[in-house]
Amino acid sequence: MTDEQLQALVIQISQQFFKRPFLHQARFNHRLRTTGGRYLLQSHDIEINPKQYKVHGLEELIGIIKHELCHYHLHLQNKGYRHRDQDFKKLLKKVGGSRHCKTIDGMRTEETVKYSYRCERCQQLYLRKRKIDLQKYVCGKCSGRLVATNLKNELQQL
Known part of the structure; x- marks a missing residue:
């Protein structure tokens, strides 16, 4: 999957599940190691770990995108966008996003243990x-x- 295909998928999921447009950039970030994705507060962009898609497939990728879109839409609406906020928890449950991403072999063992x-x-x-x-x-x-x-x-x- 390319960055362009990821962008199209994020736009589609945003419209389908949140009924709101996604107006920023979504891209793969190969440097992400211990997380499935991240929402950038300054630029409002979303970065996704490509290893999650390669190892766990499209279903896991969609769960991660929904999770990051919850951060995105709540932040832009000035609502509670952090993991601990009730707004975030309710929206994540409503759209069926994943709370935690699945681990990838080697993601938290030899690479991080010193x-x-x-x-x-x-x-x-x-x-x-x-x-x-x-x-x-x-x-x-x-x-x-x-x-x-x-x-x-x-x-x-x-």
């Missing part, structure tokens, strides 16, 4: 994006002491 820690007492494994202060934090399961481990070895064992 550190691993293991509890000395119960052996609970913690994978993290950011380094944590081992003097400050303890195991959430048994309150045991955490130690840094070799990330590559931990990922191979999974």
Whole structure:
């Protein structure tokens, strides 16, 4: 699917489900990694993760477009466009948009995990994006002491 085809699909979904025109740009953004799409507040454009379409198909893509169009139309009407707002929740339910996108293999594992820690007492494994202060934090399961481990070895064992 090209950006032009995506633009046409967004315009069609906007008319069909929201009864309002979509007057801005919709495009694929290959740099999106952990999200299905995003609505840009400044330009009012919508960006979609093309991997979602390639992996999960048209139905998932339509759910993501509906979600982003909820942000779009509510923001332009000066209503609650954030995820926590009741206006957003009601409109999303009404049009049948997806609340969360499906994950793509590799989307949240090796690409984002940089550190691993293991509890000395119960052996609970913690994978993290950011380094944590081992003097400050303890195991959430048994309150045991955490130690840094070799990330590559931990990922191979999974």
